[in-house]
Amino acid sequence: MSEQGTGKKAKPPLSKVRREQNRREFLRTVGLGVGMVGISLAGLIPLIGGANARLRPPGALKDLLDEQRFLAACIKCGQCVQVCPVEAIHLADLTDGVGVGVPHIEARNQACDFSCDGLQCVLACPTGALTHDLNFPADTRMGFARLDRPEACLAMQGKGFKGQARGPGFGGKLRYAEVDRWTPIPVAEHPYDLELCDLCVRQCPIEIRIAECAAEKSPEPGQVARVAEKVGNECPPRHAIALEPRPDGGVGMMPVVKDGCVGCGVCEMICPVEPTAIVVDIDKVTEAPI
Amino acid sequence: MSYVLDSLRHLLGLTVERPAPERQSQEVRFIYERKAQERLTKETLEAIEAAHAGTSKRHRWRNRRWATLLIINLLFVVSYQFDVQLVEGAMTASRVVGFHFADLNSALQVMLAFKHVVLNLLIGTATVLVLWWLLGGRSFCSWACPYHLIAEWAEWLHLRLAARKWVRDMRFHRAVRPVFYLIFAGLTAASGYTVFETISPTGITSRALIYGPGLALFWVLALLLFEVFVSRRAWCRYVCPIGLTYGLVGLTSPVRVQYNVESCHHEGECRKVCLVPHVLDITIKGRAEDTRVDVAADCTRCGLCVDVCPTDSLTFKVKGLAKVL
Numbered sequence: 188m189s190e191q192g193t194g195k196k197a198k199p200p201l202s203k204v205r206r207e208q209n210r211r212e213f214l215r216t217v218g219l220g221v222g223m224v225g226i227s228l229a230g231l232i233p234l235i236g237g238a239n240a241r242l243r244p245p246g247a248l249k250d251l252l253d254e255q256r257f258l259a260a261c262i263k264c265g266q267c268v269q270v271c272p273v274e275a276i277h278l279a280d281l282t283d284g285v286g287v288g289v290p291h292i293e294a295r296n297q298a299c300d301f302s303c304d305g306l307q308c309v310l311a312c313p314t315g316a317l318t319h320d321l322n323f324p325a326d327t328r329m330g331f332a333r334l335d336r337p338e339a340c341l342a343m344q345g346k347g348f349k350g351q352a353r354g355p356g357f358g359g360k361l362r363y364a365e366v367d368r369w370t371p372i373p374v375a376e377h378p379y380d381l382e383l384c385d386l387c388v389r390q391c392p393i394e395i396r397i398a399e400c401a402a403e404k405s406p407e408p409g410q411v412a413r414v415a416e417k418v419g420n421e422c423p424p425r426h427a428i429a430l431e432p433r434p435d436g437g438v439g440m441m442p443v444v445k446d447g448c449v450g451c452g453v454c455e456m457i458c459p460v461e462p463t464a465i466v467v468d469i470d471k472v473t474e475a476p477i
Numbered sequence: 478m479s480y481v482l483d484s485l486r487h488l489l490g491l492t493v494e495r496p497a498p499e500r501q502s503q504e505v506r507f508i509y510e511r512k513a514q515e516r517l518t519k520e521t522l523e524a525i526e527a528a529h530a531g532t533s534k535r536h537r538w539r540n541r542r543w544a545t546l547l548i549i550n551l552l553f554v555v556s557y558q559f560d561v562q563l564v565e566g567a568m569t570a571s572r573v574v575g576f577h578f579a580d581l582n583s584a585l586q587v588m589l590a591f592k593h594v595v596l597n598l599l600i601g602t603a604t605v606l607v608l609w610w611l612l613g614g615r616s617f618c619s620w621a622c623p624y625h626l627i628a629e630w631a632e633w634l635h636l637r638l639a640a641r642k643w644v645r646d647m648r649f650h651r652a653v654r655p656v657f658y659l660i661f662a663g664l665t666a667a668s669g670y671t672v673f674e675t676i677s678p679t680g681i682t683s684r685a686l687i688y689g690p691g692l693a694l695f696w697v698l699a700l701l702l703f704e705v706f707v708s709r710r711a712w713c714r715y716v717c718p719i720g721l722t723y724g725l726v727g728l729t730s731p732v733r734v735q736y737n738v739e740s741c742h743h744e745g746e747c748r749k750v751c752l753v754p755h756v757l758d759i760t761i762k763g764r765a766e767d768t769r770v771d772v773a774a775d776c777t778r779c780g781l782c783v784d785v786c787p788t789d790s791l792t793f794k795v796k797g798l799a800k801v802l
Contacts, residue, residue, distance in 0.1 A: 216650040216715075223676070223716055224660055230675035231668065259590035259669050262583050262598075263680055264570035265688055269557050278684060281693035285670040288569075288684050313570045313577055314587050315595035 230284035239283055241291035242452060242469050244276050245299065245327035246309040246317035251470050254286075260316035263288030267308035267317060273360045273371045275299045276308060292329075294452025294467050299329070301392045301451065302362035302371045321477070324392060325423035328472040330450025332387075332428065332465055334442055340464040341384035342430060345439035348384040351375045352459045359456055361390060364399075374457065385430050387442050387454035387465050393427035423447055425475055428454065446475040479766070481728050484774035487755055488724045490652030493773075495764055502767045508738050509763055522742060529787035538780025538793075542620055550623050553687050568623065568683035569674070570601060577601035581609070581726065582719040583680065586671040589662055606726060612778075614727015618713065618720050619752075619779035623686060624678040624697065628710060631701045635709050647708040649715045651755070658718045678712060679719055710752055720777075727774040731796035734772040734783060738765045741790040747782035757782060760790075771796075 201209070233239040237252035244267055249257040267290050268276045275297045276290045283289065290308070292299055301324040309317045321327055337343050352374050353359065360371040379386065388394055400422035425447030430440040442454075442465060452467045483493050498506065529535065552564040553571070565572045569583040579601030588594050609617050618625050638644040661673040674680055678700055681693040704711050713720055736759055743762045748754040756773045759765045772782075772791070782791045 212648060212650055215647065216653045219649050219711075219715060220653055220656060220660075223657065224664070227661070227672045227676045228664070230672060231670060234670075255669050256591065259671065260587060260593070261671075262570040262579065262587050263671075263674055263684065264566040264583075265684060266566040266570070266572065268688060269565050278688055280691040281675075281681075281696060285672065285675050287675050287693055288567075288680060311565075311572075313566075313572070313579060313595075313597045313601055314591070315593070315598070316591075319595075 230287070233282065233284035233286065239286050240469055241279070241286075242294055242330055242450070242467060244271075244290050244292060244308045244317055245301075245306055245324070245329060245449075245451075246312075246319070246321050247329070248316055248318050251472065257316055258286055258289055260314050261289045262314045262316070264313065265290070266311040266313065270303065270307040270311045271299075272303050272307070273297055273300055273362075292452060294455045295463060296456070297359045298452030298456040300361050300371070300390075300453050301396075323421050323423075324396065324451070325425075325447065325449065326477045327449045327451070328477075330452070330467040330469040331471040331473060332444045332448050332450065332452075332454050332467050333471075334444070334464060335466045336460075336462075336464045337441070339460045340439075340442065341460060343433065343437075343439045343441055343464075345437075346384060347380075347382045348386065348459055349378075349380045351378050352386055352457050361453070361457070364395070383430075383440060384459065385440075385442075386457045386459060388428050388430055390453050390457045391428050392451055392453055393423045393447050393449060394429075397423050397426065425473075446473045448473055480771055480773065484724075484728050487753070487773050487775040488721060489655050490650060493755070493758065496766045500766055504768050505738055505765055508768060512743075512762065517742060522744060525742070525787045526744075526746075534784065536784055538784050542780055543626065545620050546623070546626050549621050550683070550686055553683065557687050567680065567687055568621070569680045570598075576604060578605050578608075580679075580719070581605055582722045583671075583674060583677075585662070585722065586665050586674055589665040590669050590671050592666075592669075609723055610726050610730050611732070612730070613732035614725070614730045614774055614778075615720060615723045615776060616727070616732065616778040617723045618717075619777040622679050622719070623682040625713065625777075627682065627697070627701060628704060628713060631704050632710055635705045638705070639709075644706050647711075649708065649711070651715065653715050654717070654721055657716055658721050661718055673718060677719070679717075713752055724775050727776075727778075730774070731798070732778060733794060733796060734776055734778060734780075734791055735794045736760060736765065736770045736772060737790045737792070738768050738770070739790075740788045741786075742788055744787075746785045746787070747791060750781040750785050752777055752779065752781075 240252040240254055243249060243257060247257045248260055265278050268278060275292050277293065278288050279286045279291055281287050306321065309319060309321065334340060341348055355375050357375050359374050361374055362371040363377055366372060366377065426445040427447040428442055428444050431443045433439055433441050450467045450472060454465045455463050455467050458465050486493050553567060555561060556563045556565055563574060568580055570579040577597050577600045579598055581602060584598055584602040587598065635644060639646060664672045676696060678697045681697055685691060685694050700712050741760055743760065747760055748757045751757050753775045756776045759770050780793065783793060
């Protein structure tokens with residue numbers, strides 16, 4: 188005991204029992220390692236076939252259904268959730284595997300209506316998973332709207348709409364600038380009375396901004412028609428959706444999605460028919476340049 | 478230097494050998510020799526124990542730590558629920574009164590998976606690095622990590638069951654933790670996904686507190702059940718790469734628990750309460766190299782040993798602070 192320091196080589200061989208204990212500990216430890224690594228790798232399963240892909244907040248670093256860069260860059264902190272004035276952003280659960288804690292939007296329940304004006308979620312993102320490369324709502328490429336059930340669309344049937352767009356129990360919010368410029372209010376508190384339902388066009392944030400820009404536009408001759416050139420991209424350069432005569436010459440009007448659509452989901456949220464007639468696809472975005 | 482080397486050995490799961498007598502100071506050898514001659518009776522030791530158990534010091538650091546941990550985590554919750562914007566985000570990354578903070582391990586994963594670092598993340602990471610270096614490295618674990626607190630309660634249950642021999646603590650080789658560290662880092666870099674974050678109970682618990690519970694809590698529950706019925710504090714001891722990251726930060730941190738050989742009675746109570754008892758092997762008779770030894774960096778600075786020691790032989794200290802004051 189006293190001369191231990193000098194005789195390191197002279198260590199007594201381990202007893203049989205001790206060796207057996209060590210062997211078992213080693214096997215247990217390997218088991219723990221394989222188990223933990225296996226469980227963590229199971230988190231990759233939801234990615235198969237892009238099943239994990241969702242409508243993501245503005246600026247998400249992704250290429251349609253390929254969300255690898257977005258899931259990699261996101262630090263799963265939820266700061267984007269906290270700044271959203273309409274609480275559109277939610278964090279995914281463990282069923283999303285490696286996407287756990289990553290933000291997404293359920294447009295039918297609460298779409299992004301850009302009522303923060305400044306893309307607050309993008310500004311809040313600490314890792315650039317929501318890229319800072321975009322400045323205005325019209326620069327976002329979240330998805331692309333599609334009239335999924337034209338036969339159900341009220342406008343297509345030439346029908347109007349009266350009342351609360353999604354019924355009295357709907358919790359979703361929108362900002363109505365004519366009611367309150369700064370604070371979004373529940374859609375249920377803002378009933379409509381429309382001769383022809385045009386909710387998807389009327390509430391489209393891109394269309395609203397285009398109208399606002401048009402109102403600000405100088406009436407002087409020589410000004411360009413394209414409002415975007417007056418204040419840069421802040422004014423959306425392209426229309427996102429419009430009601431047009433039905434191609435078959437029927438009585439109603441048809442909502443036609445234009446290449447200015449960014450896929451924010453407000454049309455899907457506000458559509459008063461159940462289930463919604465218009466949806467946002469995430470496997471497509473406009474090809475128009477930013 | 479031996480502090481850093483011994484700490485590294487602990488962090489890598491290797492054993493730190495009993496020091497050769499020539500490495501021990503004259504003073505400490507003298508103390509050990511004296512202790513060998515004047516052995517304390519069992520009654521004396523028990524009397525000292527009993528006297529200590531009744532004092533207010535018995536749970537002092539634990540209470541301070543639990544309060545701190547709860548306040549830190551509640552600040553996250555309150556900031557979001559009441560929109561006071563003091564600590565926005567979650568434990569993985571946040572903004573504290575506007576300043577970026579990023580958990581070192583979460584940031585590391587993002588860097589490995591994304592292979593690109595934005596300035597804000599760099600600022601947040603550097604801030605947190607400096608902060609926890611100043612505060613002791615693994616002190617993150619015991620003073621901030623929400624899973625640590627729940628795991629501590631589960632450990633209490635485990636110890637009660639173990640005392641009745643209803644469960645046994647299954648031990649694993651501690652070297653598995655650095656192996657996990659490398660595997661998780663490798664998988665993250667190779668797959669491009671933050672593989673560890675998926676199963677991190679720290680992130681899951683923190684987000685559940687702030688944004689509401691989800692199915693992910695069942696994973697945390699499974700870990701807790703494993704720790705109660707199979708292996709004591711298994712996650713923190715054998716798996717968690719966050720602990721290893723902060724352990725490395727703590728290698729040179731000034732905040733340490735210091736061991737005083739002179740007053741120690743070598744009863745081993747400190748090792749029984751410790752999450753990482755190998756760091757307290759220095760309290761075994763003959764193991765200390767000097768009369769005062771700093772507890773190595775794998776220590777989470779939780780203070781349980783400071784609380785339990787009846788002779789104040791373990792105390793918190795800040796290296797260099799005495800000189801400054």
